[in-house]
Amino acid sequence: MAERVDRAVLDVSKLPTVGFGMHSITWWGIMGMMAIEGMVFLLMIASYFYLHSRSVEWPPHRNPPDLFWGTLNLGLFLVSIIPNEWYRRRARKGDLRAVRLGLVILSLFGIANVVVRYFELWHLNTDWSIDAYGSAVWTLMGLHVLHLLTDLVDTLVLTTLFFTTLVEGKRFQDAEENAAYWYFVVGFWVPIYLVIYWAPRWLHA
Amino acid sequence: MSEKLGQLSFWLFFVGFNVTFFPMHLVGLRGMPRRVYTYPPNMGWTQLNQIESLGYILLFLSVCILLWNMFKSARSGAIAGPNPWNAGTLEWATTSPPPCYNFLHLPTVNGREAIWDAAPNQPVVVGLDEDARSFLTTRTLDAEPDGRDEFPSPSIWPFLAAVATSLAFIGSIFTPWGITIGAIPVAITMIAWFWPKRQPAERRRAREIWQSE
Numbered sequence: 001m002a003e004r005v006d007r008a009v010l011d012v013s014k015l016p017t018v019g020f021g022m023h024s025i026t027w028w029g030i031m032g033m034m035a036i037e038g039m040v041f042l043l044m045i046a047s048y049f050y051l052h053s054r055s056v057e058w059p060p061h062r063n064p065p066d067l068f069w070g071t072l073n074l075g076l077f078l079v080s081i082i083p084n085e086w087y088r089r090r091a092r093k094g095d096l097r098a099v100r101l102g103l104v105i106l107s108l109f110g111i112a113n114v115v116v117r118y119f120e121l122w123h124l125n126t127d128w129s130i131d132a133y134g135s136a137v138w139t140l141m142g143l144h145v146l147h148l149l150t151d152l153v154d155t156l157v158l159t160t161l162f163f164t165t166l167v168e169g170k171r172f173q174d175a176e177e178n179a180a181y182w183y184f185v186v187g188f189w190v191p192i193y194l195v196i197y198w199a200p201r202w203l204h205a
Numbered sequence: 206m207s208e209k210l211g212q213l214s215f216w217l218f219f220v221g222f223n224v225t226f227f228p229m230h231l232v233g234l235r236g237m238p239r240r241v242y243t244y245p246p247n248m249g250w251t252q253l254n255q256i257e258s259l260g261y262i263l264l265f266l267s268v269c270i271l272l273w274n275m276f277k278s279a280r281s282g283a284i285a286g287p288n289p290w291n292a293g294t295l296e297w298a299t300t301s302p303p304p305c306y307n308f309l310h311l312p313t314v315n316g317r318e319a320i321w322d323a324a325p326n327q328p329v330v331v332g333l334d335e336d337a338r339s340f341l342t343t344r345t346l347d348a349e350p351d352g353r354d355e356f357p358s359p360s361i362w363p364f365l366a367a368v369a370t371s372l373a374f375i376g377s378i379f380t381p382w383g384i385t386i387g388a389i390p391v392a393i394t395m396i397a398w399f400w401p402k403r404q405p406a407e408r409r410r411a412r413e414i415w416q417s418e
Contacts, residue, residue: 010313012341012350013332017409019352019416025342094415157396166401168410 018169020092020176030177034184037147041188044143045195048136052203059126059133064200066123073116074193077186080109084186088179091172096162099175103159106182110152117145124196137196144192147185154178206282210274217267224260228253293318311341334412337405352416358405362398369394 021027052058087102121141128138158178161171232250233239244250288297298320299307310329316322330350333339338356343349369390376383 008326008328009331010328010350011332012330012353014414015332015341015350016352016414016416017354018413019342022345023342023352023416025354092418153392153396157399161400166403166406168401168406169413169415170409171401 018173020173024173024177026173027177027180030181034181037143038184038188041140041143041192044136044140045191048140048195048199051132051136052199055133058203059200060131063125064204065120065125065137065197067197069116069120069123070193070197073113073120074189076109076113076116077189080106080113080182081186083109084179084182088176091175091179094169094172096167099172100159100162102179103155103162103175106179107152107155107159110148110155113148114152117148121145140192140196144185144189147188151178151181151185154181206274206278210270214267214270214274217263217270221260221263221265221267225257225264226260228257228260288320293321295319337408355405355409358402360398362394366391366394366398 016023083102083105087099087106090098090102124137124141126134126137128134155178158171158174161167162175232253235249235253237244237248237250285301287299287301290297294317295312295314298312308329310331311333312319313328313330314322315324315327330341333341333353334355338358340354340356341350342352342354344351369387373383373387373391376387
């Protein structure tokens, strides 16, 4: 910038405009969001076990959720980590082709996860409004559905954007942070899966 | 503002406050509940409550003097400079009243008391874009300059997102569908808010510098 200042200056014109991780302000935003939402998950898990401690039979008078669809989703989530980590690293290098491919793959994973999740909801073997157990299961599941859908929409929008001419460094930051958010969705599915599907079986034994 | 009147209103307030509120502890110990305005005459609380009322008059006088002081100074007082108390923090470094942009050049600081700690020729920041709402980011702990970023330009979408969110929550009072169906307009407005504009995107891309890893 050709600006004249008649005093000592600190010239920042050579500082980067594209940074990842702690250098990106939106990264701090998404980390804060994960901290808050992660705490909500933990509180819901705690509520689940609190309600269990107040019940004689768990689940009351019905079968625990069917294992198949939930376990299938766990498998899908865990496999999706591989392309997720790959395009996250390529985003930091500004590799347009890799990020496009990675986002398409993760969009497909997201869609598959949502389809499987739909069947999961039909096999929970409980209504949400029937008693405390039903509410605990559905609230925990609902929270995870919320984040799954949010990240899927996020990924679909980013994928579309990456096939336009609007791509710039900031969008690679978005891609990297979208991958970080996917880790949050996958990471919390492991304990939630154990609570929803296995806690009733183990606690029953 | 007049120092003399200021002292007077301070002391009236200080004494008045304690005369008003301290006896409340005592009547409380004697069994008077909070926030009642009437009680039978034989409860033994009357004298202390009368003292409280007296304290309140002092408070009232103090505030009247303060208002008078403000009114008089606004009409015919000396104008305060940008930093009348020779304070050390950055908000006193700009002119009074401050311009809407606060500082023509972003100042740098050497410590918490920025004005007191300033070197004789303390540098100012240059090199931020002048045609965008460019800002400087710093490292988390030592606050060394780290990068440049930019605020988005004004947009109607955040407002529409707020309206959509309000509708979703108001709807949820009446039916759970308020959340599920209501989330759709929220998502649409958020996406439109996020979606980049061509011109700024091209300007940023032309100038961007990637962080070296």
